[in-house]
Amino acid sequence: MDDILRRSLLDDRLPTIQVDDNAARILQLLTQLTRPQYVLEVGTLFGYSTIHLARGLPAGGRVTTLEIDEATAQVARRNLEAAGVSDRVDVVVGDALEYLADLPAEGFGLIFIDADKKSYPLYLRHxxxxxxxxxxxxxxxxxxLGDYGTERDPNGDAELEAQGIHTFVRAVGRSPRLFSAFIGTESGLMISRKE
Structure with missing residues (x-):
């Protein structure tokens, strides 16, 4: 994984906004424990979290990961191959909300969201x-507090992004169909189980 991080961050000059190592390990552990056949990831970047999700899959399981940028998706595909998990992952390039709108109901046992922050409430709805x-x-x-540091879009509105996270967190916390808990990783993971 060190080679993948180094190559992606230094050679490919991608931003350092991937999940931290502890969060990645938690994702892998939760995938191992829940054994979902199908995992959906919204926001691939260079595939660091994708690799951990794929490593946690049961036999025959698959991850579908959504990335808006083709060049970044190519880096992710290379990294998935290097990590030996490309046979379990489908990288889809395009607008996530459009893709989500066409998926069948109740098709995924685990969904991980790590994409543009202002759209978190829309991702939740979809x-x-x-x-x-x-x-x-x-x-x-x-x-x-919406403190996700370097992940703020320099061309975006930080207030809208923080508001998106706040809205998401309040919505899952109040939902009668979700049982939620916060895990204090570097940027914080909100984990919700659908009742």
Whole structure:
């Protein structure tokens, strides 16, 4: 994994906004424990979290990961190959909300969201119906103050991004169909189980 991080961050000059190592290990552990056949990831970047999700899959399991940028998706595909998990992962390039709108209900046992922050409430609206009963919905960057540092879009509105996270966290916390808990990783993971 060190080679993948070094190559992606230094050679490919991608931003250092991937999940931290502890969060990645938690994702892998949760995938191992829940054994979902199908995992959906919203936000691939260079595939660091994708690799951990794929490593946690049961036999025959698959990860579908969504990335908006083709060049970044190519880096992710290379990294998935290097990590030996490319046979378990489908990298889809395009607008995540458009893709999510066409998926069948309750098709995923685990969904991980780590994409543009202002869209978190929209991702929740689209992903909730896609999650199986008993499945896990996990969101990165869930710190209550919206403190996700380097992940802020320099061209975006930091207030809108923080508001998106706040809205997401409040919504999953109040939902009668989700049982949620916060895990204090570097940027915070909000983990919700669909009742």
């Amino acid at each position: 992903c909730f119906p896609l999650l199986e009963s008993g499945g896990l919905l996990i969101a990165d960057d869930a710190f209550a």
